[in-house]
Amino acid sequence: MDRKDFLLALDEMLELDPGTLTGDEALESLEAWDSLAVISFIALVDEKTGVVVEGEKLAKAKTVADLLALAGAPVAA
Amino acid sequence: MPVSKPVSEGSRLRAGVATVAGGPAAYLSVGSGGVPVLLLHGFGGDRLTWQFNLSALSSRRRAVAVDLPGHGGSTPDVGSGRVSDFAPWLVEFLDALELARVHVIGHSMGGYVGRELALLAPDRVASLTLLASAGLGTPFDLGFLRRAIAPADVEEGRACAARLFAGPSPLIPRFGEVLYAQGADPVRRAGLERIIDVSFAAHADGGGPPVDWSAYPMPIQVLWGRADGIIPLPPADRLPPGAPFRVFDTAGHLPHIEAASPVTAAIRAFLDGCDDAPSQS
Numbered sequence: 172m173d174r175k176d177f178l179l180a181l182d183e184m185l186e187l188d189p190g191t192l193t194g195d196e197a198l199e200s201l202e203a204w205d206s207l208a209v210i211s212f213i214a215l216v217d218e219k220t221g222v223v224v225e226g227e228k229l230a231k232a233k234t235v236a237d238l239l240a241l242a243g244a245p246v247a248a
Numbered sequence: 249m250p251v252s253k254p255v256s257e258g259s260r261l262r263a264g265v266a267t268v269a270g271g272p273a274a275y276l277s278v279g280s281g282g283v284p285v286l287l288l289h290g291f292g293g294d295r296l297t298w299q300f301n302l303s304a305l306s307s308r309r310r311a312v313a314v315d316l317p318g319h320g321g322s323t324p325d326v327g328s329g330r331v332s333d334f335a336p337w338l339v340e341f342l343d344a345l346e347l348a349r350v351h352v353i354g355h356s357m358g359g360y361v362g363r364e365l366a367l368l369a370p371d372r373v374a375s376l377t378l379l380a381s382a383g384l385g386t387p388f389d390l391g392f393l394r395r396a397i398a399p400a401d402v403e404e405g406r407a408c409a410a411r412l413f414a415g416p417s418p419l420i421p422r423f424g425e426v427l428y429a430q431g432a433d434p435v436r437r438a439g440l441e442r443i444i445d446v447s448f449a450a451h452a453d454g455g456g457p458p459v460d461w462s463a464y465p466m467p468i469q470v471l472w473g474r475a476d477g478i479i480p481l482p483p484a485d486r487l488p489p490g491a492p493f494r495v496f497d498t499a500g501h502l503p504h505i506e507a508a509s510p511v512t513a514a515i516r517a518f519l520d521g522c523d524d525a526p527s528q529s
Binding site for chain 1: 255260261263276278296298299300301302303304306307417418419505506507508509512
């Protein structure tokens, strides 16, 4: 799953229009980024890559790009 | 069967509300098959307390996190306020989801409720994992519980949140805001105050009788954060004899959050071991 696919999957998970997220967004600016989204994100990455994101690292994520890095997706476009 | 649906299109994570006689039960569910695991949150928490553990626990089994009465999206009716009464409600919940037998993970108050469930329906509980568990007859911080359910302002909410952790955490501000926001709900607050008055207040100084662990036929493990400031580490004579006892140095009262990876790994290994044990098959 490449960066673009992950961003689209995150758009869908957070109920945003496709193409909304670019990677630069601060998580605290996203209203839908809450504890339920955290669980959904871990489940999404597990399903798509087989990797279980560590909660301790996820707690420190500040931007969408940080999420992409945790998911193993290329951070650069 | 209760109706559950993916929280987003195609997600493995499903959210649902089961209709049970004691009042609706809101839950999250990930994965399928295996001997499922049932996750019980602590006082004032909800199913989202398992945000870092739920998916990882679903690799070999269905993982279900439920809101206990008076908490989250489940019934606000806490009945008499005796948390032991949550056990028959949970049996109804297991019936509604057609879960014949589950591993039970209980945090804090959820540990006590998990033990009550194991006593009430031992054939439904494959194993017990007690995480910073209440009910072992040791002292706990009653004043903190009263403050945490109704912080006077966001600042006090953050101070309460900080007491839950061993050290600085990026999660503390958000937890504090949630504690403060939840405190504004008078129905929730009344239910939680009743639980404190009926179930907790008389036991805060500890000194209660030790648990009769011989009444629990299933495997038990106990996990704790070394820096737990709410329910401090219990002495050895309060623990189930011979049971695994793991202490996480970098964690306070929320080891499943603060030390999510090693706690989840310990739970997974224990559950897998229980599943694979000849006597359990």
